[in-house]
Amino acid sequence: MSTVDWKRSGEYEDIFYDTAEGIAKITINRPERRNAFRPTTLFELQDAFNRAREDGEIGAIILTGAGDQAFCSGGDQKIRGDDGYVGSDGVGRLNVLDLQVQIRRLPKPVIAMVAGYAIGGGHVLHVCCDLTIAADNAVFGQTGPKVGSFDGGYGAWLLAETVGLKKAREIWYLCRQYDAKQALEMGLVNAVVPLERLEEETVQWCRELLEKSPLALRMLKGAINAVSDGAAGMQQFAGDATLLYYMSEEAQEGRDAFKDKRKPDFSRFPRRP
Numbered sequence: 001m002s003t004v005d006w007k008r009s010g011e012y013e014d015i016f017y018d019t020a021e022g023i024a025k026i027t028i029n030r031p032e033r034r035n036a037f038r039p040t041t042l043f044e045l046q047d048a049f050n051r052a053r054e055d056g057e058i059g060a061i062i063l064t065g066a067g068d069q070a071f072c073s074g075g076d077q078k079i080r081g082d083d084g085y086v087g088s089d090g091v092g093r094l095n096v097l098d099l100q101v102q103i104r105r106l107p108k109p110v111i112a113m114v115a116g117y118a119i120g121g122g123h124v125l126h127v128c129c130d131l132t133i134a135a136d137n138a139v140f141g142q143t144g145p146k147v148g149s150f151d152g153g154y155g156a157w158l159l160a161e162t163v164g165l166k167k168a169r170e171i172w173y174l175c176r177q178y179d180a181k182q183a184l185e186m187g188l189v190n191a192v193v194p195l196e197r198l199e200e201e202t203v204q205w206c207r208e209l210l211e212k213s214p215l216a217l218r219m220l221k222g223a224i225n226a227v228s229d230g231a232a233g234m235q236q237f238a239g240d241a242t243l244l245y246y247m248s249e250e251a252q253e254g255r256d257a258f259k260d261k262r263k264p265d266f267s268r269f270p271r272r273p
């Protein structure tokens, strides 16, 4: 049951974009295919995540699936061609990879709100989110070796970072499915709640996040991701360091001196130990 008065906006075919109280809720809306994604779904998700990033009112983002049967069942196998997922333009794509990177780089917390199946590429999406709140009917797993695919990027090593190497191998090699209780035990999700309380609980986590310092959350997300994202993670973190420096009087003295056509005076700024 919703505890929030969501306001819907955007012209989308495969998703919904709702906002309220500083929260953006992005919903994959293809329940007849267990919320499997096609290229259009992913382009729309990218657009919605970008809107949430650019909106200064938004401080937390929920990613979810329509209905209570599935969060997302991964790539739409019915439109899988010989070189990726084929959209209306006839081009094969694996553009879920761009969405994964976007979620990782987005400097606001993203919470996966999972009811039903989070399977295949849908499972990877929740792994890429900062936090996961699961309903008691949630089911998690990878299907790659069963359906002729695999995700050797975040889907493999971020999962291993999350649940440990042995468990990650088990999940990928055997393609078993795990219930919400097992997912909680292996650290794959943050909390499990009855299905009817899923949105209420997820919104409560968002409200707690919204009470916290946005810059501190941004820096923490960047710091936690930097280790596993290598140079790309460091680039994000370095950009945030520059942002913080720009906000200091010391950096502003350099800018102002250039504009005033004078020599900068940094003498009042401490040379910290």
Ligand code: S0N
Pocket (backbone or CB within 6 Å): 032, 033, 034, 036, 070, 073, 074, 075, 076, 077, 078, 094, 096, 097, 117, 119, 120, 121, 122, 143, 144, 147, 148, 149, 150, 151, 152
């Ligand atoms: C989700 C499952 C377990 C649900 O089972 P359930 O509840 O018994 O329902 P079903 O009757 O099976 O399904 C209901 C209807 O939904 C359709 N459907 C379900 N999943 C998909 C799907 N993924 N694509 C298309 N249709 C789907 C069913 O067909 C059914 O409709 P009808 O009755 O009309 O046929 C179960 O459905 C299940 O196991 N689904 C398949 C899960 C799966 O294998 N997903 C794909 C895994 N692979 C990826 O996601 C690849 C990710 C990716 O893009 C990628 C990323 C990085 C690198 C490579 C790749 C890559 O693609 O290779």
